Amino acid sequence: MEFHSFSEFLAMGKHGFYVWLSYGLTAVVIAANVVQPLMQRRRLIKEQNRRLRRERSQGNKSAASSLASEEK
């Protein structure tokens, strides 16, 4: 262990600001890169489901109308 206390670890000698600034900014960019595809996936699935439901309800309607015409 290079550091004897947590505050010493945070201070990083006198370079704490630079080290933590670069790690922090990196964390932000990484987080954005993870969140973006996950959000996109959720949106894609939601859109797909909406489309599927719409198509199915239309399909049911047309099936119902064809049944009705057969009964006549």
Added chain:
Amino acid sequence: MSLVTATIRRDLLLAARNPGEWLNPLMFFLMVVALFPLAVDPDPKFLARIAGGVIWVAALLATLLSLDALYKADVDDGTLEQWLASGESLYLLALGKALVHWLCSGLPLTIMAPVLGLMMALPNDAYWAMLLSLLIGTPILSLLGSVGAALTAGVRSGGLLLSLLILPMYVPVLIFAASAVYHAGLGMTYNGQIGFLGAMLALAVCLTPFAAAAALKLNLSR
């Protein structure tokens, strides 16, 4: 081959009838260079230091300005389809188009550069280096640029996009050419830089027309 020579002749004729096409980038070249003493410092000693770099940056921008139109008309009016249908070598055609572009932009820039050298207090020793670097360097700009022009020919407002694509690729030319001029001004040899420029030119002649030909083909699938 006949199609290539015919295209070159047609494009040169078009440029001769419509001088604005190649004169405007030249005017731009002149004006950009004139901005530097106004914006930074007109002191001749300082100007002599930055002359080579400024002239080269301005030449690069002027080349970019005229690249936009290289393939645009041919894509829009269907000439490109005729070329593809003719079965002629697209490689030679792309090479020919780059040659025409250089004749209309790089060559006049090179001829005009000594005047700008006077305005920028270029050291006397550096004139030959500047002419030589422009003579070898500007064809590389035209060749690399023709790839970008072929890629963006069908894009609306493709000119700005073209600059974004091509500028990073111009960096090696700029580095070696500007350094040749700078070192010549200090009385040092500049054979190495000119050698690198020559190697890059050979590489560009061999490879870029392939990329430009491939890029031209994709304009049809739009």
Added chain:
Amino acid sequence: MWQWLVRLYHRLGSPKWFYELTSGWIFWLALVSVIGTVIGLTLGLLYAPADYLQGNSFRIIYIHVPAAIVAQSGFVMMAVAGAVFLIWRMKMAAWVARAIAPIGASMCLISLFTGAIWGKPTWGTWWVWDARLTSMLMLLFLYFGVMALQRAIESEEASHKAGAILSLVGLVNIPIIKYSVEWWNTLHQPATLKLTEKPSMAPDMLWPLLIMIVTTYVFFALLVILRTRNEILWQERKRSWVQQLPEMAGGKR
């Protein structure tokens, strides 16, 4: 062997196969990324000795160098995927190439600003025209160019092809740019102290770096797979296999 490669190739070309195969990978790739980061950064931040010249600021190396390496090889991968698409018309390759571009650009960005921040305590200024930083900047411009071109062309097919051609031209140019920038830098020498060039690194410093490099590659693969899967979901949305996925409303549960 050849037969096997051909079979693998045909399978890789199938979006359905790729999607189903990678479903099980995501968890493990994420796990390896997290564990590797925890181990690598613990060793790097807590146990590696401070650099005798740069003090503790050298600990930025554990993100700067992996990001730079992955950004560079990401461009190569993007160009290779583009070439596969151009030569064999493999749609999947084009989707992978498009997925790589923003991730590679992010890695480039990370290595640039960590380099700049690292430069402040080392050189006293935020930005020095150091050879490596400058060529990373050019690489970022190349990434931006590819992304801008892909975005500008409306036709799907043409935008993939244009991106592939541009990344191949860029790939040929990268060594020339790197070489010229290094040559230019030796002329001007703004920085005598190189950020990352060490004659020999102590093993305590080196191991965390190697762990972080491998981890970053794994993480990169994870991001590329996530993005490619999204692209597949979108491109294949009309196919029945996508509509029957468990996560879809029409799927079997």
